[in-house]
Amino acid sequence: MPKVKRKEPNEDAEASSGRQVNFGPLTDYLGYALRRAQMSAVAEFLEAFKEIDLRPTQFAVLTIISENPGVRQTEVCDALGIQKANFVPLLNELERRGLALRKSVAADRRSSALHLTPLGNVTLQRARTIHEAYEQRFVTRLGRRGRDQLLALLNKVMEAG
Amino acid sequence: MPKVKRKEPNEDAEASSGRQVNFGPLTDYLGYALRRAQMSAVAEFLEAFKEIDLRPTQFAVLTIISENPGVRQTEVCDALGIQKANFVPLLNELERRGLALRKSVAADRRSSALHLTPLGNVTLQRARTIHEAYEQRFVTRLGRRGRDQLLALLNKVMEAG
DNA sequence: ATATAACCGTTGTAGGGAATAACAATTGGC
């Protein structure tokens, strides 16, 4: 069976389908807006961080380790809401790329102390620069005041969750 | 050189890990707040909709079909930002549960018109009742004004994404 | 001191969600 690729035409990307879809009450659902906004934000994050190949969770982990040198894996997991089982391959990847490393600790041979490598520190600095521009996009769209309001409201959403 | 850290017995359920983790600049990252808020909202949604076993995407699909009887699959996908390939098993499940169905259309034998079954309509009504209580939780935490502000800000986030 | 419980990191497994490539069947433009 020969496999042929036939996908390229149609430069006009949008509005190809004829009918307009009525969203009904969906446009007033906070959960739906939250989902769409988050998907959009993640997509922009990936685009912005493509050059250093960092995903949001990786950026968060590097930040936590940087702020808490020697922190244990379980502590990072608790802080970020990550399952410790899922944290293992995540940290493995950061170690493989030479950004972070596990240091065995004499006091407790079960746990390992996490540190950033020099390359990890450099990468994090670069990431922070990229992130500033990334955050700036929100300020552009919402205004400084709107952006701060959004941050405060999002934090309130999680209260007593 | 950090030295030994004593671990107290675990009287309380929370705060089991000894050390306090410093979040650094993370608490001022809008993307991070967005991610945590969305995860929290989804968890609450699943909890609230457990009794009728509906996930957010399924609820959205039922809503769109209800508002647009006879809508085609591609139209629903475009509206909700779902890949048409991923929509197939999603709709299969709704059909299997007797909530929605594909009706072949004479005018175009490629496409199928989507409709809710009577059970689908009943389920959607039940879902809307549950959703009202779900949304009310946001109003309780943010106030009516805060909730409306949040909705508006989230919609602005997606502008020109 | 020894048994028991708790903890840390790890492995394995499972599922949802999203993305891409490819395909058959069908429709429409030229």
Add this chain to the structure above:
DNA sequence: GCCAATTGTTATTCCCTACAACGGTTATAT
């Protein structure tokens, strides 16, 4: 009729999340 485009489908991949269980280690209790 030929070729391009569309509709729905299958298959595959990847990321993220969740849960159960384990070996090794440490702490607690008797």
